[in-house]
Amino acid sequence: MEISSHQFHLLQQLNEQRRQDLFCDCSILVEGKVFKAHRNVLFASSGYFKMLLSQSSKETTQPTTATFQAFSPDTFTVILDFVYSGKLSLTGQNVIEVMSAASYLQMTDVISVCKTFIKSSLDISEKEKDRYFSLSDKDVSSNGVDRSCVYGAGWRAESSPPHSHVSPDQGTCMVGGSTWSNFNYFPTSQRNAQQQLSKHEQRQDSVKKPRHLGLQQPSDIPPYKSSKLEERAAEPAGHIAPSEEQVQLDTEVASPHVGYQYSQGADVIPRSLAVSQPEHESPRSSNDLPRMRFKCPFCTHVVKRKADLKRHLRCHTGERPYPCEACGKRFSRLDHLSSHFRTIHQACKPICRKCKRHVTELTGQVVQEGTRRYRLCNECLAEAGIDSIRIDLEAETPLEFPQDGDKDSRWHYGEDNRSDVEIVEDGSSDLVIQQVDDSEDEADEKEVKPKIR
DNA sequence: CTGGGGATGGGGCCC
DNA sequence: TGGGCCCCATCCCCA
Numbered sequence: 359m360e361i362s363s364h365q366f367h368l369l370q371q372l373n374e375q376r377r378q379d380l381f382c383d384c385s386i387l388v389e390g391k392v393f394k395a396h397r398n399v400l401f402a403s404s405g406y407f408k409m410l411l412s413q414s415s416k417e418t419t420q421p422t423t424a425t426f427q428a429f430s431p432d433t434f435t436v437i438l439d440f441v442y443s444g445k446l447s448l449t450g451q452n453v454i455e456v457m458s459a460a461s462y463l464q465m466t467d468v469i470s471v472c473k474t475f476i477k478s479s480l481d482i483s484e485k486e487k488d489r490y491f492s493l494s495d496k497d498v499s500s501n502g503v504d505r506s507c508v509y510g511a512g513w514r515a516e517s518s519p520p521h522s523h524v525s526p527d528q529g530t531c532m533v534g535g536s537t538w539s540n541f542n543y544f545p546t547s548q549r550n551a552q553q554q555l556s557k558h559e560q561r562q563d564s565v566k567k568p569r570h571l572g573l574q575q576p577s578d579i580p581p582y583k584s585s586k587l588e589e590r591a592a593e594p595a596g597h598i599a600p601s602e603e604q605v606q607l608d609t610e611v612a613s614p615h616v617g618y619q620y621s622q623g624a625d626v627i628p629r630s631l632a633v634s635q636p637e638h639e640s641p642r643s644s645n646d647l648p649r650m651r652f653k654c655p656f657c658t659h660v661v662k663r664k665a666d667l668k669r670h671l672r673c674h675t676g677e678r679p680y681p682c683e684a685c686g687k688r689f690s691r692l693d694h695l696s697s698h699f700r701t702i703h704q705a706c707k708p709i710c711r712k713c714k715r716h717v718t719e720l721t722g723q724v725v726q727e728g729t730r731r732y733r734l735c736n737e738c739l740a741e742a743g744i745d746s747i748r749i750d751l752e753a754e755t756p757l758e759f760p761q762d763g764d765k766d767s768r769w770h771y772g773e774d775n776r777s778d779v780e781i782v783e784d785g786s787s788d789l790v791i792q793q794v795d796d797s798e799d800e801a802d803e804k805e806v807k808p809k810i811r
Numbered sequence: 812c813t814g815g816g817g818a819t820g821g822g823g824c825c826c
Numbered sequence: 827t828g829g830g831c832c833c834c835a836t837c838c839c840c841a
Contacts, residue, residue, distance in 0.1 A: 662823085
């Protein structure tokens with residue numbers, strides 16, 4: 359006969375003992391703050407502690423002390439509370455750091471839940487953005503990751519990997535003592551987003567660059583993509599890229615956990631899920647400069663700046679917050695959008711698209727094909743049989759790139775004023791010819807450039 | 812089929 | 827810290 363509440367009460371008791379510092383035989387020092395805990399609980403919850411404590415198990419009479427500088431006391435509080443309660447308090451602010459800490463401590467369940475949290479948040483963001491094509495980032499974030507959520511990990515979770523899909527749009531939620539299957543939630547829009555990403559993923563599969571730190575994805579390991587978050591989280595991560603070892607060695611030279619290799623049955627914690635936050639040298643040498651590195655929790659990539667990591671993470675999450683309002687194409691980066699806008703919609707290059715010769719206001723014209731603009735020299739225009747078309751540039755309204763902070767406003771470009779513009783359209787191809795006036799165009803560019811640059 | 816060029820995306824890094 | 831520029835790799839289209 360099984361009393362289902364026993365595990366819950368047992369954990370509750372242990373948590374109570376921890377709070378009262380009863381039988382605590384392990385001290386964890388995180389940036390100066392001391393946490394008391396039970397060795398056996400830590401051993402059972404974290405691969406890192408399992409490794410650490412098994413090494414020091416011979417001296418069981420001595421209290422064990424672990425020191426961390428890779429994450430904050432607040433983050434460790436979240437982790438420790440989870441260990442002792444099964445409830446993970448995630449917010450948009452702490453999820454990255456919690457995931458990093460969980461990676462560091464080799465707590466796969468926590469990593470999975472964090473990934474799901476991030477993915478779901480982005481999904482909500484995408485949903486909002488799809489509704490209002492150019493929602494501001496601020497609005498999105500307020501609808502997304504900023505909501506706090508408390509995840510409850512079931513203590514029967516060992517039977518199945520955590521395929522949890524919890525939507526942050528549920529707001530604050532408390533799920534305690536449930537099995538993972540109790541909160542399998544997969545928003546339909548998430549599936550849609552995955553479908554939308556599929557092409558991008560296929561492209562990215564081959565865009566894996568070997569040049570970064572000389573690293574290369576092993577051929578047998580598919581590059582990790584955003585829509586594979588769940589699969590990756592759930593899959594037995596038994597593959598370790600040999601090259602990843604280099605990263606570990608490179609970034610964790612002085613760390614106390616150098617070269618650890620935790621294995622739990624067939625499951626090996628993927629080292630690619632290692633720390634994604636600054637690698638403080640510990641103990642830091644007085645001579646060494648603090649070598650700040652930020653590791654991507656999804657791949658082996660290491661960057662020097664947090665902002666670069668944030669930017670890099672978009673290639674995993676598939677987030678594309680910058681839509682081109684001229685053609686609808688979305689970009690993960692503003693500079694890519696700017697570049698796209700300049701090349702596709704502004705015809706900035708004074709080059710004939712056909713013969714590649716330099717064109718001036720005398721020797722060529724701007725051709726507008728739908729929202730695309732490019733230049734053709736008069737000869738090429740004549741070849742195309744459209745040499746007699748002239749446009750009153752006084753009335754011509756150039757495509758304008760939105761200013762900063764104007765992400766949520768519609769862009770203004772010629773299309774809106776076409777009724778006012780004397781344009782000639784090719785009925786079959788939506789072709790619009792505009793006379794090149796470099797002086798005018800230069801002025802246009804000057805007007806736009808400060809916004810872009 | 813192949814090579815060239817445009818478009819795109821990712822990283823480094825400066826401001 | 828975000829914006830933006832530069833460089834490079836890759837994809838895709840077209841001749």
